[in-house]
Amino acid sequence: xxxxxxxSREERWSLAGATALVTGGSKGIGGAIVEELAGFGARVxxxxxxxxxxxxxxxxxxxxxxxxxxxxxxxxxADREKLMDTVRQTFDGKLSILxxxxxxxxxxxxxxxxxxxxxxxxxxxxxSSFHLCQLAHPLLARAxxxxxxxxxxxxxxxxxxxxxxxxxxxxQIEAEAEAEEAVHDGGRxxxx
Numbered sequence: 445x446x447x448x449x450x451x452s453r454e455e456r457w458s459l460a461g462a463t464a465l466v467t468g469g470s471k472g473i474g475g476a477i478v479e480e481l482a483g484f485g486a487r488v489x490x491x492x493x494x495x496x497x498x499x500x501x502x503x504x505x506x507x508x509x510x511x512x513x514x515x516x517x518x519x520x521x522a523d524r525e526k527l528m529d530t531v532r533q534t535f536d537g538k539l540s541i542l543x544x545x546x547x548x549x550x551x552x553x554x555x556x557x558x559x560x561x562x563x564x565x566x567x568x569x570x571x572s573s574f575h576l577c578q579l580a581h582p583l584l585a586r587a588x589x590x591x592x593x594x595x596x597x598x599x600x601x602x603x604x605x606x607x608x609x610x611x612x613x614x615x616q617i618e619a620e621a622e623a624e625e626a627v628h629d630g631g632r633x634x635x636x
Contacts, residue, residue, distance in 0.1 A: 460485035463535040463587065465527075467518055467576065468546030470497040473595060477543055482509035486541070489531050491516035493546075518546045518572035519564055528579040539583035544573040545595040547613075554608040562609055569613035574620060594621050 459481060469478040469490030482488045487510045492498050495515050504511040512534055516527040531539060548568040550561055573594055584590030599607055600614035 458485050459540075462486040462540040463538060464488045464541035464543065465531050465539060465576075465580070466490045466543040466545055467516070467527075467572070468492065469543075470500050470513075474543070474545040475500060477545060478511060479504070479509070481541065481543075482511050486510075487512075487535065489513070489534055491518070491527055491546075493517040518576070519548075519567035521575060524572060524575050524579060528576070528583070531580075532583060535583070537583060538587040539580055539590060540587040541591050541593065542576060542580045542584065543593045543595065544576055544617075546572060547595070547610075549607065549610045551606045551610075553606055557609060565609045566613060569610070570616050570620075573617055594618075596621075 462481075462485070464481045464486045466474055466478050466481070466488060467490070468474040469488070470492040474490065478488050478490050482504060489512045490498075491514050493515065498513040498515065501511055501513045514527060514530050516523045518524055518527075546568065548565050550557065550565050552561070577592055580590075580592070584592070594617050596617050597610070597614040599611045600618045603611050
């Protein structure tokens, strides 16, 4: 069937009525995800660790996209809890899609990494993903077909020089997702 016969992708896909939280959505992959979800009709909330990065919301408003923003440093548990309270209020207690995108990539030889750097990357990339899944669970349960998307990296499969901590976090995000799938499938899963 020719593409013209199927209609445009906007006609084939709609997220009208859906709500989404995208962490780290002010730029890069997160910004593209925000624009795609909002472009398909979802109401989207995103966050960044600093207010200056959230100026992008103005360009989304100009495009008629329904995007709200707030400051949240996902490495801080209290910030994550405040973010989820904001999302709860903004979306009337329902969340259709959680995109754990925020991340930090430290490029440094392993032997030069400090424990503080290790803890910060772990809290930003891994701990925040786990905790936000927990916090979002009640909201996702109230939405029909709630989904969690954890952004990983090829670094989870192959190491890159100077990216040891980042690689560990991305590998563990994939392991966490596979463990959750196994729970929902009622069995065990092997690593892909």
